[in-house]
Amino acid sequence: MRSVKTVELPAWAQTEQAQAVMKALNDEGALQTLYVGGCVRNHLLGVPVSDIDLATVHTPEQAISRLQRAGFGTVPTGIDHGTVTAIAEGLTFEVTSLRRDVSTDGRRAVVAYTDDWVADAQRRDFTINTLLMSQQGQVYDPTGCGLADLEARRVVFVGNPAERIAEDYLRILRFFRFHATYGRGNPDQAGLAACTAGAAGIDTLSRERITQEILKLLALAGAGDTLSVMVKARVAARFYKADLPLDRVIGYFDMQSCNRAVHALARLAVTVAFDHDFIKENFALSNAQILFLKNMASAIEELQVRDRCHIRQSVYAFGNEATAQALLFCFAQGQHETDGDESLLALAKAWRPPAFPLAGADVLASGIKAGPAVGRILAQAEIWWRAADFVPDRAACLAWLQRHVSQQIE
Structure with a gap:
């Protein structure tokens, strides 16, 4: 396999760790292990690289043996698929043996190891992901069209x-x-x-x-x-409703982008019109993600009146991010005058609600016996405090509590 061009070696490949790993997996003068996939593609495009993947002619067992002899830690992260992770002083390298498909069912493939770079490239998804690079910066194009496709x-x-x-x-x-x-x-x-x-x-x-x-x-x-x-x-249509509201969706996406507030989970909610049952049936989200979607939907209801007071109320109840995304959704639907939008959005993002000044101990100290009444009075106090736009301090809250308890006793 001949190289098609030589490029300057990126900084991530010049680290001592990368050089040592490549030395462990390549015999002198042999083409046995190369950088592959996203790290090569992104380097050639001049965009950041997040993961470093290596392709090797060695079997997983051989790769592990070589790496361990060189003093590196190894983790069999995907040993069934020919992948091991090399750990070098805090950096990780995904090392995958060259493979060819034997059979597949559309979800997983049965593979056999090979030393044929072209055969390995033929089982990859896109031509731009087949590009390879040596430790000397030589770029290889096993499909013959990956580099041209990338440049175009x-x-x-x-x-x-x-x-x-x-x-x-x-x-x-x-x-x-x-x-x-x-x-x-x-x-x-x-x-x-x-x-x-x-x-x-x-x-x-x-x-x-x-x-x-x-x-x-x-x-x-x-x-x-x-x-x-x-x-x-x-x-x-395989994972969304047939009546996907494209105009509304794109309007919201554009509003996010204009305000540098892209949020994938919020976008998902808008694409399904906040149908939580549909989301649970068709997508696998964590409890925290589901809670965010519910909070965003509730924040939209809270923000039917959009002023600084209601923004603060929403942030207190549903959080900054859910409130900011709810506000952007309202803006995208034309539900608010544009004057002051930026200041309201800034408030939704930046305002940090104070802690409620009272606790159950304060209610008990006021003379109320332990029991359900403590929680009920505390909740009433918090409603009063929120209605006052979070202004009353602890002294004012204690004064309210004493008045409230006195009225109950009378």
């Missing part, structure tokens, strides 16, 4: 799109996410047609995998345009 900002399936999709139907969603991230212009037509034809296969995927991929997509600046393409391609 084209997201193209490796080989036959239908076959790549049938190997893992999550690749349909990845196709759209990668186009939103790296593509330019219209999506590759052959890939788009294959996604439409294979869309039913999305039904075989777990809710967890779908949710992770959709949230990644929704976090992107171009998510609105991509979602429109997915609707037209009849892909979105």
